[in-house]
Amino acid sequence: MCGIVGAIARRNVAKILLEGLSRLEYRGYDSSGVAINNLDGVSSHRAVGKVQALRDKFTAEPLDGKIGIAHTRWATHGKPTEANAHPHFSGEDLALVHNGIIENHEPLRRELKAKGYEFKSETDTEVIVHLIHDALKTEPDLLKAVQNVLTKLHGAFAIGVVKNDENGRFIAARKGSPLVVGVGIEENFIASDQLALLHVTDQFIFLEEGDVVELTRDQVTIFDEKGEVQERPISVFNHNVDATDKGEFRHYMMKEIYEQSSVISACLEGRISETKVLTSCFGAESEFLKDIENVHIVACGTSYHAGMVAKYWIEDLAGIPCSVEVASEYRYRKVAVPKKTLFLTLSQSGETADTLAALRMAKELGYLTTLAICNVPSSTLVRESALTLLTNAGPEIGVASTKAFTTQLTALLITSVAIAVENGLSAEKEQELVQAMRSLPAYINDALAQDAHIKVIADRFANKHNALFLGRGTMFPIALEGSLKLKEISYIHAEAYPAGELKHGPLALVDEDMPIIALVPHNDMLDKLKSNLQEVAARGGELYVFADKETDLHNEDNIVFTEVPKVDRILEPIVHTIPLQLLSYHVAVVKGTDVDQPRNLAKSVTVE
Numbered sequence: 001m002c003g004i005v006g007a008i009a010r011r012n013v014a015k016i017l018l019e020g021l022s023r024l025e026y027r028g029y030d031s032s033g034v035a036i037n038n039l040d041g042v043s044s045h046r047a048v049g050k051v052q053a054l055r056d057k058f059t060a061e062p063l064d065g066k067i068g069i070a071h072t073r074w075a076t077h078g079k080p081t082e083a084n085a086h087p088h089f090s091g092e093d094l095a096l097v098h099n100g101i102i103e104n105h106e107p108l109r110r111e112l113k114a115k116g117y118e119f120k121s122e123t124d125t126e127v128i129v130h131l132i133h134d135a136l137k138t139e140p141d142l143l144k145a146v147q148n149v150l151t152k153l154h155g156a157f158a159i160g161v162v163k164n165d166e167n168g169r170f171i172a173a174r175k176g177s178p179l180v181v182g183v184g185i186e187e188n189f190i191a192s193d194q195l196a197l198l199h200v201t202d203q204f205i206f207l208e209e210g211d212v213v214e215l216t217r218d219q220v221t222i223f224d225e226k227g228e229v230q231e232r233p234i235s236v237f238n239h240n241v242d243a244t245d246k247g248e249f250r251h252y253m254m255k256e257i258y259e260q261s262s263v264i265s266a267c268l269e270g271r272i273s274e275t276k277v278l279t280s281c282f283g284a285e286s287e288f289l290k291d292i293e294n295v296h297i298v299a300c301g302t303s304y305h306a307g308m309v310a311k312y313w314i315e316d317l318a319g320i321p322c323s324v325e326v327a328s329e330y331r332y333r334k335v336a337v338p339k340k341t342l343f344l345t346l347s348q349s350g351e352t353a354d355t356l357a358a359l360r361m362a363k364e365l366g367y368l369t370t371l372a373i374c375n376v377p378s379s380t381l382v383r384e385s386a387l388t389l390l391t392n393a394g395p396e397i398g399v400a401s402t403k404a405f406t407t408q409l410t411a412l413l414i415t416s417v418a419i420a421v422e423n424g425l426s427a428e429k430e431q432e433l434v435q436a437m438r439s440l441p442a443y444i445n446d447a448l449a450q451d452a453h454i455k456v457i458a459d460r461f462a463n464k465h466n467a468l469f470l471g472r473g474t475m476f477p478i479a480l481e482g483s484l485k486l487k488e489i490s491y492i493h494a495e496a497y498p499a500g501e502l503k504h505g506p507l508a509l510v511d512e513d514m515p516i517i518a519l520v521p522h523n524d525m526l527d528k529l530k531s532n533l534q535e536v537a538a539r540g541g542e543l544y545v546f547a548d549k550e551t552d553l554h555n556e557d558n559i560v561f562t563e564v565p566k567v568d569r570i571l572e573p574i575v576h577t578i579p580l581q582l583l584s585y586h587v588a589v590v591k592g593t594d595v596d597q598p599r600n601l602a603k604s605v606t607v608e
């Protein structure tokens, strides 16, 4: 997490950097800072809180210069104070911004203190800038000094470095944290994400692990880990810049909830015909599908919940074993890999540190192949996976994942059917599933029609401190996702259980203060779920039931009913997600929390 931006131009770069930081706020918003290099030296502003606080400092005291670096922080080492905000300095002339974690910062700090360096922050980052300062005593060339220092760092980093007497260049590097170079006309840039630079360029170079870059106005020179100059291809960004506008909506989250019908269409486009899943969507090497005998899915957070739904689909449709695990657990245990197992990662950002580490580990374990279902075409996960299925959701800015989740589910449904076809799914059943998928965008719109009603019931949650979500089958992961959304943006403690587990413990929590949110599609689990609801009602629990009309459930004394469209069973988890997103959104608005940037979180979790 944390976001960095850097620029070298013929014009003043302050505005470019501030705009870049605002676009990167989704990565962290505890504090921010800018260092500008001009003929008078390196000057800087830092501020606690959102980028607006930094903008206020620039309004009060503008900084002007043609080279600069900037940072928005998600605190890891040290509290969100001004002293811990980046850029960090060594002396007055050398400044650095960093995204990532330096794992060996403690021994390095001890060494530097012994040499007389004084530390002004609690951050791991400050060791890097002092190390470069120290290296410059014997290696006066900034580029070489940075290259030397990077060999001493353990952990993950993307950095930008400016030095006062280096008026024609600045240096950047990445290993384990994302960094792109933006290529302009007589100006060049760096950023943690290309979105940060769309106001100045649409041409990007994606750096590889261990790359160090020297940026001048006219040139970008990339050195690989061995110090050899490398040419890396330039890609042209192909999304509409307006995708990062809130438009008519008050929050990005709501805009993204409402985009789901169209982005699900984009996700389906070219992947299904009238009757079939088009396996060409997995690329030229789609023959892997016929060899799969097992699937291991690894992901984090919301993406993990999407993986949990896919387990039901794959085992049901294809009849082959599928396991799902959070990446932070998978990466630290000994994994037994059955032969012919597909390793499938899910990630909106494609930069989640745990998921990337899991992928790198999996590549050594003899999997059949690696497939990433991801929303960001240029991400590290996509680049490092053998195969990719993009979710095509467009940029997701709200920290709480919404459209990224439902498009992941859509891509997973395509994948599950493709695997099932190779495992005996009949052409007739395939056609039925594909027809169902084609009606998905319309069902999403039908589900969104409940927005006004859900806004009304959200009021009843404003003074609640806990909530319990229940579901069975594929509705259980959706219950988990609903509870994650509620806690993430409204700060209400929420848990989710498979409804059948209620009597094994959580029933003890039920009283008149505990809202119970039950997901009740009309399927073969209906009667069992209705019995679970009776158990809750008998204990005075307030039930919020999300169900289709055919369930014969409706508003009653202790039941608040919300209608969800009746859909084919396979689509139930996708369609039932929509009202839960709306519920958490409206509860957060009632509570007045920061919907798009909830406290303590960041959009892209690029640290462990």
Ligand code: M6R
Binding pocket: 300, 301, 302, 303, 346, 347, 348, 349, 350, 351, 352, 355, 399, 400, 401, 402, 484, 488, 602, 603, 604, 605
């Ligand atoms: O980018 P990823 O999908 O890999 O991110 C994984 C999680 O950090 C993410 O889904 C997180 O749980 C969301 N903020 C949930 O809304």
